[in-house]
Amino acid sequence: MKENNQTHLNSTQVYRTKILVETLKRHSSVHRDALIKEICANETSKITLRTLQRDIKSLNENYGIIIKLNRNTSSYSLDDEKSATIDSFLSHIEILATAELIRSNFNETNNALAYIEFENKATISATPNFKTILEAIHQTLPISFEHYSFYHLKEENYTLKPYFLKQYQNRWYLVGETEKGYRTFGIDRLKNITIGTKKFKQKTEEAMDKFRNVVGLNYVDHELQKVILSFHVSQRPYVESLQLHHSQKVIDIDSKETFNIELLIHPNFEFKQQVLKYGSLVKVVEPKWLAKEIRNEIKKSLDNYN
CATH class of the missing domain: 2.30.30 (SH3 type barrels.)
Incomplete structure (x- = not known):
């Protein structure tokens, strides 16, 4: 990401850029007209092709987000390999969008913060x-x-x-x-x-x-492990919307009672804590050594109530 001479996004550009990158992240390729239509659906006014091109150029020069144009099909796509971390950029944009929403409401009512509680300091x-x-x-x-x-x-x-x-x-x-x-x-x-x-x-x-390849902060330097977790099906929307790790993928989707995921990680302390917080709603299927460690932790917890 460039630091020198970097232009700052105004409120309109924040929302526009957010929709642009999110749309291209969902689809492998999007025709320019469909992309403009998607952005305009969330805007109070229409944008032109020139505006779209300027936004794409700004993303490349200022944020390292590279969007490729296929001139034969007039379609755009994200260059995942050459781009900066796209998820980190979207998190950055989400913060800017939230800040702008608070600012605009504060200007209108002078009391916006009365309805917002931040997690901690x-x-x-x-x-x-x-x-x-x-x-x-x-x-x-x-x-x-x-x-x-x-x-x-x-x-x-x-x-x-x-x-x-x-x-x-x-x-x-x-x-x-x-x-x-x-x-x-x-x-x-x-x-x-x-x-x-x-x-x-x-x-x-x-x-x-x-x-x-780890969850959280504790780095461990040994072989990657395939971890399979089986959740109660009620947890599916939560586990899918807030993934435990970027390698997470759904397996055994035909079951009506359980929801299974597979991860490729170095299981560490933070990962075990994430598993334990689901209590009886999750079971470690693989590897067996991890299932044993989780079982032992649960037994220790039960002993605290004897």
């Missing part, structure tokens, strides 16, 4: 660190900071090569590398951040690859 308290960390990532410079450990209940000093920021369960985390390997830190618990002067070799893509 963790994300807000992390905001001051964002700019410093992103600057260090962009310039490939190390950072030093104090971090409060929830495990050790004390502050510790670290020097880190910062690679990328990752959001998980409404908190922002910094992923980087210390002398002891890859680490993640909650950025709302970082203090006294300073940027170093000695540049390091950028390894953001390599770091992202290592975390791509």
Whole structure:
């Protein structure tokens, strides 16, 4: 993503861009007329082909989202391989759209916030660190900071090569590398951040690859596992709309009582927590060692009530 000379989307462009990318994500190819029609269906005014072309150019130049034109069919498609992470971009656009909705309602009523309850203040308290960390990532410079450990209940000093920021369960985390390997830190618990002067070799893509096959933040470096989970059918809309992992796919769709999914992941602590939160509504089918671990955790929980 380019930082210099990047244009900011206005409110109309936010909604238009959101629909454009979401439509192309749903379909392998969309004719330009159908694409314009889809965008106009959600707009108060029509847009022209020139406007569509400008939006596509802006997505490419400012956000790394590449949309290809097939001149023979006059159809557009997303270039998934060459584009920046599309889901991350859509999350960014969703935040902008929500902020614009709140702003417009606040201007109209002066009381919009009376009807909105935010989850917690963790994300807000992390905001001051964002700019410093992103600057260090962009310039490939190390950072030093104090971090409060929830495990050790004390502050510790670290020097880190910062690679990328990752959001998980409404908190922002910094992923980087210390002398002891890859680490993640909650950025709302970082203090006294300073940027170093000695540049390091950028390894953001390599770091992202290592975390791509885990749920959450705990990176484990062993063979990928095929995990099969069997849910009560009532959980299907929830599991499908809020996936446990991007590798998730539905299997055994003919059953009327269960809903089974398959994932290809490194099962870690966070994944086990996600499974356990479904209680009796889920069963680990494969691998057997994971099913045994989940069963043992449930037994420990039951022992707490004896």
